[in-house]
Amino acid sequence: MSSADGVSPLDGASGAPSLQRILRRPAEPGMALAQIETPALLVDLPALDRNIARLAAYVQSQSPGVRLRPHAKTHKSPDVARRQIAAGAVGVCCQTVGEAEAMAAAGIADILLSNQIAGAGKAARLAAIAGQSRLSVCVDDPAQVALLSEAALAAGVTIHILVELDVGGARCGVQSAEAARALAELVQSTPGLGFGGLQAYHGRAQHMRKPQERKAAIERAILLAGEAAAKIRAAGIACDTVTGAGTGSFEFEAASALYTELQCGSYVFMDADYARNERDDTTAMPRFEQALTVLTTVISTPLPDRAVCDAGLKAMSLDSGPPSLQLHPGLDYAGVSDEHSTLTMHAPATLRVGQAIHLVPGHCDPTVAMHDWIIVHDGKRVLDVWPVTRGW
Amino acid sequence: MSSADGVSPLDGASGAPSLQRILRRPAEPGMALAQIETPALLVDLPALDRNIARLAAYVQSQSPGVRLRPHAKTHKSPDVARRQIAAGAVGVCCQTVGEAEAMAAAGIADILLSNQIAGAGKAARLAAIAGQSRLSVCVDDPAQVALLSEAALAAGVTIHILVELDVGGARCGVQSAEAARALAELVQSTPGLGFGGLQAYHGRAQHMRKPQERKAAIERAILLAGEAAAKIRAAGIACDTVTGAGTGSFEFEAASALYTELQCGSYVFMDADYARNERDDTTAMPRFEQALTVLTTVISTPLPDRAVCDAGLKAMSLDSGPPSLQLHPGLDYAGVSDEHSTLTMHAPATLRVGQAIHLVPGHCDPTVAMHDWIIVHDGKRVLDVWPVTRGW
Numbered sequence: 201m202s203s204a205d206g207v208s209p210l211d212g213a214s215g216a217p218s219l220q221r222i223l224r225r226p227a228e229p230g231m232a233l234a235q236i237e238t239p240a241l242l243v244d245l246p247a248l249d250r251n252i253a254r255l256a257a258y259v260q261s262q263s264p265g266v267r268l269r270p271h272a273k274t275h276k277s278p279d280v281a282r283r284q285i286a287a288g289a290v291g292v293c294c295q296t297v298g299e300a301e302a303m304a305a306a307g308i309a310d311i312l313l314s315n316q317i318a319g320a321g322k323a324a325r326l327a328a329i330a331g332q333s334r335l336s337v338c339v340d341d342p343a344q345v346a347l348l349s350e351a352a353l354a355a356g357v358t359i360h361i362l363v364e365l366d367v368g369g370a371r372c373g374v375q376s377a378e379a380a381r382a383l384a385e386l387v388q389s390t391p392g393l394g395f396g397g398l399q400a401y402h403g404r405a406q407h408m409r410k411p412q413e414r415k416a417a418i419e420r421a422i423l424l425a426g427e428a429a430a431k432i433r434a435a436g437i438a439c440d441t442v443t444g445a446g447t448g449s450f451e452f453e454a455a456s457a458l459y460t461e462l463q464c465g466s467y468v469f470m471d472a473d474y475a476r477n478e479r480d481d482t483t484a485m486p487r488f489e490q491a492l493t494v495l496t497t498v499i500s501t502p503l504p505d506r507a508v509c510d511a512g513l514k515a516m517s518l519d520s521g522p523p524s525l526q527l528h529p530g531l532d533y534a535g536v537s538d539e540h541s542t543l544t545m546h547a548p549a550t551l552r553v554g555q556a557i558h559l560v561p562g563h564c565d566p567t568v569a570m571h572d573w574i575i576v577h578d579g580k581r582v583l584d585v586w587p588v589t590r591g592w
Numbered sequence: 593m594s595s596a597d598g599v600s601p602l603d604g605a606s607g608a609p610s611l612q613r614i615l616r617r618p619a620e621p622g623m624a625l626a627q628i629e630t631p632a633l634l635v636d637l638p639a640l641d642r643n644i645a646r647l648a649a650y651v652q653s654q655s656p657g658v659r660l661r662p663h664a665k666t667h668k669s670p671d672v673a674r675r676q677i678a679a680g681a682v683g684v685c686c687q688t689v690g691e692a693e694a695m696a697a698a699g700i701a702d703i704l705l706s707n708q709i710a711g712a713g714k715a716a717r718l719a720a721i722a723g724q725s726r727l728s729v730c731v732d733d734p735a736q737v738a739l740l741s742e743a744a745l746a747a748g749v750t751i752h753i754l755v756e757l758d759v760g761g762a763r764c765g766v767q768s769a770e771a772a773r774a775l776a777e778l779v780q781s782t783p784g785l786g787f788g789g790l791q792a793y794h795g796r797a798q799h800m801r802k803p804q805e806r807k808a809a810i811e812r813a814i815l816l817a818g819e820a821a822a823k824i825r826a827a828g829i830a831c832d833t834v835t836g837a838g839t840g841s842f843e844f845e846a847a848s849a850l851y852t853e854l855q856c857g858s859y860v861f862m863d864a865d866y867a868r869n870e871r872d873d874t875t876a877m878p879r880f881e882q883a884l885t886v887l888t889t890v891i892s893t894p895l896p897d898r899a900v901c902d903a904g905l906k907a908m909s910l911d912s913g914p915p916s917l918q919l920h921p922g923l924d925y926a927g928v929s930d931e932h933s934t935l936t937m938h939a940p941a942t943l944r945v946g947q948a949i950h951l952v953p954g955h956c957d958p959t960v961a962m963h964d965w966i967i968v969h970d971g972k973r974v975l976d977v978w979p980v981t982r983g984w
Contacts, residue, residue: 223615223982237713239984273930295931315931316891318902318946321629340892343945371932372892372900403929499708500732500764508764510710510984513911514961519928536911537795538665538957539687539707540763553735554710565930569906570962572982590615590964592631592902 227575231582234556238497239511241571242558243469245583247491248576249283251468254486255450256287259462262484263454269293269312269443271465274565276589277574278306280468291334293463297325302589304333312443313337314399314463316344316364316372323351326359336360338399340374345386345393352392361387362441364399365428367421371403380428384437397441398432400425401463406448407473407520411480418445418452426458448477451485471564472524493558494523494567495575496541504548507531509557512539516559517566523559531557619967623974626948630889631903633963634950635861637975639883640968641675643860646878647842648679651854654876655846661685661704661835663857666957668981669966670698672860683726685855689717694981696725704835705729706791706855708736708756708764715743718751728752730791732766737778737785744784753779754833756791757820759813763795772820776829789833790824792817793855798840799865799912803872810837810844818850840869843877863956864916885950886915886959887967888933896940899923901949904931908951909958915951923949 227236236242259268270284273295281292281303291310294300300311311333317323329335330352339345339361352359363383366373374380380398387395405417425442432439443461445453447470453459466474469492479485496511513536516523522533525543530550535542541559545551561567568574568588576584619628628634651660662676665687673684673695683702686692692703703725709715721727722744731737731753744751755775758765766772772790779787797809817834824831835853837845839862845851858866861884871877888903905928908915914925917935922942927934933951937943953959960966960980968976 226983235713237711237984316900316945318889318891319629321627340894341945344891366894371894371927371929371934373894375894497710499710499736502732502758502763502765502767508708513909513955513958515984517905519905519910535762537763538961542763553708553733563905566905569930591618592629592907 223572225573225585227582227585229582229584233495233577233580233582236495236575236582238495238556239515240495240575241568241573242493242495242575242577244491244493245576245578247489248280248468251470251488251491252284252287254488255464255467256289258484258486259454260288262451266454266459267461269461269463270468271295271314271446271463272299272303274465274468274568275574276302276568277586278303278308279584279586281306281308284468290461293465296592297322298591299589300329300335301325304329308333310334311336312362314401314443316340318344318347320347320351323347324354327351327355327357330357330359331355334360336362336396338362338364338372339383339387340364340372342383342386345383345390349390349392358392358394360394360396362396362399362443363387365425367400367402367424367444368405368417369401369403373399377424377428377431381431381435384432384439385435388437395437397439397443397460398425398428399443400459401444401446402449403446406446407477408448409476410478414449415452418449422453422456422458429458447474447488451483466564469564469568471520471567472560472562473520475524490526490560492561492564492568493527494561496557496559498551498553498555498557501549501551501553505545506534507543507545507551509541509543510539511541511559512537514538515570516561517563517570519566520563523561526560527558615964617965617977619974619977621974621976625887625969625972625974628887628967628974630887630948631907632887632967633960633965634885634887634967634969636883636885637968637970639881640672640860643862643880643883644676644679646880647856647859648681650876650878651846652680654843658846658851659853661853661855662860663687663706663838663855664691664695666857666860666960667966668694668960669978670695670700671976671978673698673700676860682853685857688984689714690983691981692721692727693717696721700725702726703728704754706793706835708732710736710739712739712743715739716746719743719747719749722749722751723747726752728754728788730754730756730764731775731779732756732764734775734778737775737782741782741784750784750786752786752788754788754791754835755779757817759792759794759816759836760797760809761793761795765791769816769820769823773823773827776824776831777827780829787829789831789835789852790817790820791835792820792851793836793838794841795838798838799869800840801868802870806841807844810841814845814848814850821850839866839880843875858956861956861960863912863959864952864954865912867916882918882952884953884956884960885919886953888949888951890943890945890947890949893941893943893945897937898926899935899937899943901933901935902931903933903951904929906930907962908953909955909962911958912955915953918952919950
């Protein structure tokens with residue numbers, strides 16, 4: 201029996217005994233796709249590399265000088281991050297301290313935690329990362345400034361700080377240019393910290409379906425971020441970085457002459473929800489390919505038109521709608537439970553027990569986070585198996 | 593820096609070098625709850641033990657002779673399974689081969705995979721489990737019978753087989769008593785396999801809100817399962833086990849004089865969705881407590897009525913609705929994104945950055961599957977940290 205979930209007593213980093221877990225990888229390079237046990241998370245490597253190259257080429261040609269800092273919350277994979285950096289990215293964004301630790305351990309030299317943190321433990325972990333890599337983090341509250349300063353001083357490092365401005369996302373971020381200026385001044389005068397600029401990400405704009413809706417939302421974000429940057433600069437503080445943008449909107453931030461960095465994440469994998477965004481084909485916007493699938497197997501065909509396969513709510517996130525069956529014309533997605541998807545066959549008995557199905561996830565980021573490994577392939581064989589960062 | 597996501601080259605089970613991953617646990621016994629880094633999955637141990645004792649007592653008093661075989665897909669935890677067995681359960685159900693491997697490795701002697709499988713690899717893994725524990729698995733197709741027979745013969749073991757009947761779940765399962773009899777006869781005559789009885793679980797009945805709706809659905813399931821058992825027995829085949837039932841309906845299967853086993857899973861943790869089921873207080877049905885929470889921390893309070901905390905779609909499943917704030921009167925759940933929940937405060941500024949929030953997940957099973965560890969506590973301190981089975 202494989203000890204796929206073995207738990208072994210090993211020595212912890214501290215030297216004290218600590219219960220640890222060993223996860224074995226589910227496939228090996230050279231294996232045929234048909235041999236992979238399911239459900240499994242698959243990435244088509246040629247498609248991934250084309251997506252990386254297309255965004256890099258677009259930014260370089262359309263807005264030279266704007267930096268690309270892809271969001272690693274999409275892939276949680278140092279292996280993907282290294283390919284993005286090899287194509288010209290300046291570093292990565294992370295959304296959790298655990299992701300930032302994994303990126304720093306893999307040698308990524310420039311990391312932005314595009315999020316707020318709380319708690320002395322997480323501040324100390326960030327300061328430890330700042331001893332290895334250039335580390336920036338967002339704040340929108342003086343309490344975070346105090347916490348980060350204390351940790352930076354204790355570790356003898358500098359933590360770079362971006363003030364987050366709410367530019368329409370309605371989540372975190374200060375609510376006015378004046379508040380941004382006040383917080384920038386506080387950061388500027390706080391030991392252990394360096395003020396870096398503005399985080400101005402508009403998450404809600406990414407999935408607006410029409411290009412003109414996304415454009416209008418980002419025009420408003422540019423206005424708000426521009427006002428805040430001007431206020432900060434008027435106070436005598438350099439505001440070198442204005443960072444934001446995602447896969448749905450980056451063309452507008454890239455052309456703004458304000459944003460200096462783009463944080464696109466999903467473009468690298470794509471998903472069924474982003475595929476529903478309408479395009480304006482009069483622009484040079486790159487087309488990204490679907491590189492991510494969940495491989496599943498038919499385990500039951502109880503009725504002539506019903507097939508049940510072995511990937512459900514624990515193998516893919518349905519928060520942005522069900523997975524797409526675009527790779528399997530003739531099938532409809534009929535229902536999901538914890539470990540099952542139910543499919544309807546247009547023509548009776550077209551599927552048998554044991555057949556493989558490639559589902560295109562509705563939402564890539566939370567789907568990837570459910571898995572321990574990404575199986576990388578070329579459509580025929582396994583090329584590599586990459587770990588997915590676990591924990592926070 | 594903690595190597596929370598370390599990847600080390602270690603020797604695989606085969607002797608060949610294999611990339612493996614070590615997951616360090618996020619808390620230690622004795623730690624105060626306030627010290628736990630978030631998001632984290634917490635279980636209140638006294639509440640868990642009361643839930644286990646209440647169901648065991650109910651079954652023993654109301655339907656002596658009916659066996660309890662709790663579903664381990666809820667907890668994916670050998671530690672929880674051992675407590676259920678200590679309280680009288682005969683073994684566990686699993687939904688994946690990976691869960692069954694983890695339970696067998698932990699010494700659970702009687703395991704039912706309440707699901708179909710496909711593929712020679714999974715059949716071989718099941719046969720390996722059958723060399724350690726009593727192992728039963730469901731079939732609804734002759735293809736599965738052939739696969740399991742081959743694996744059992746190769747390993748020199750007996751795999752026990754239940755024929756699954758669709759009693760209203762509209763997922764897997766044969767569609768008639770006659771089809772159940774035919775498949776039972778095939779199993780009976782196939783080497784390496786032993787026919788064990790019927791799987792007759794009605795998943796859809798579990799979340800019908802009114803007790804009389806659940807009762808009517810299970811009455812229909814009892815009728816169908818009774819017909820199938822009679823057909824099988826009329827063919828001269830013993831049908832010792834009729835197994836099914838869940839947290840929403842078990843009182844009806846327990847009282848049926850047909851079902852011999854109950855597969856309740858969620859009762860051990862409970863969740864916000866099960867809490868919406870209406871009760872009939874004229875019965876002796878036990879009340880189960882909410883033992884499972886997702887601990888999260890406020891990381892931002894950008895408006896007087898808005899707080900943002902650090903648990904989102906990657907820390908809890910929203911498939912059955914948002915988490916409940918029943919432990920925090922005065923807060924409403926306003927929105928979710930990958931790593932954030934947005935809360936609305938009824939009274940301005942009642943939360944500050946750094947405060948802890950206990951969210952009650954909408955759906956326990958897929959929420960647990962997102963985590964690597966369950967932090968077990970008594971309301972004040974960490975008592976233990978239990979691994980969650982990873983992989984399939």
